[in-house]
Amino acid sequence: xxxxxxxxxxxxPYATVAEFETPxxxxxxxxxxxxxxxxxxxxxxxxPIHGLSDAIGFKSNAVxxxxxxxxxxxxxxxxxxxxxxxxxxxxxNVGGKPLNSIPSMIPITYxxxxxxxxxxxxxxMIALNRLPKLYHSIFNTPNFDRASNDRFFLAIEAADPNxxxxxxxxxxxxxxxxxxxxxxx
Numbered sequence: 001x002x003x004x005x006x007x008x009x010x011x012x013p014y015a016t017v018a019e020f021e022t023p024x025x026x027x028x029x030x031x032x033x034x035x036x037x038x039x040x041x042x043x044x045x046x047x048p049i050h051g052l053s054d055a056i057g058f059k060s061n062a063v064x065x066x067x068x069x070x071x072x073x074x075x076x077x078x079x080x081x082x083x084x085x086x087x088x089x090x091x092x093n094v095g096g097k098p099l100n101s102i103p104s105m106i107p108i109t110y111x112x113x114x115x116x117x118x119x120x121x122x123x124x125m126i127a128l129n130r131l132p133k134l135y136h137s138i139f140n141t142p143n144f145d146r147a148s149n150d151r152f153f154l155a156i157e158a159a160d161p162n163x164x165x166x167x168x169x170x171x172x173x174x175x176x177x178x179x180x181x182x183x184x185x
Contacts, residue, residue, distance in 0.1 A: 014137035014185045015155040016168040017144075018177035023049045026152040029175035030055035033156060036171065040160035044138070044153040056154075066124040067117050074116025078109040141183050155183070 020026045026043060033041055034057050041056050043049075086092075087099045097104070125131075138144060138155060147153050154177075156168050165182060172180045 013158040013182045015157045017141045017155045018172035019179045020152040037162045040157040044147040067121045070120025071113045071117035074112040078112025
């Protein structure tokens with residue numbers, strides 16, 4: 001099977017992908033697609049574009065929420081560990097200070113907060129983005145290597161309830177796309 005690539009007709013489409021020359025064209029097409037009822041779409045650009053996340057209907061993700069709870073857990077673990085060691089397990093009166101001296105526990109509590117929040121951010125981002133992903137169907141798009149250089153791509157996924165291959169192709173072509181292709185899974 002070497003040298004043979006299956007087409008979208010043979011194994012089913014992943015998405016219809018349109019290539020645009022300017023970010024303005026991409027945003028206009030994404031706005032039009034969202035207004036036309038498409039919900040499952042993604043954009044690929046060489047740099048961040050203000051307003052694109054609204055245009056493709058991107059909703060915020062759970063990472064900030066998870067990081068907050070990871071940091072809070074770190075603070076509680078750091079403080080609880082110190083409380084256990086200094087008050088319950090091995091109480092030692094040093095310089096007449098109370099066993100549960102909050103100011104002396106602040107540095108470790110702070111460090112545990114930062115450690116747990118940072119690790120939660122890293123691992124939740126990895127998990128929510130389903131990484132590592134060594135292969136993605138979008139990589140089969142002609143000229144997609146230019147997405148990191150000077151071209152802008154809009155992909156409307158076949159999983160969208162309003163997806164019909166021919167209609168999506170015509171819809172994107174009418175929006176000024178340089179090329180429109182259907183990408184196999």
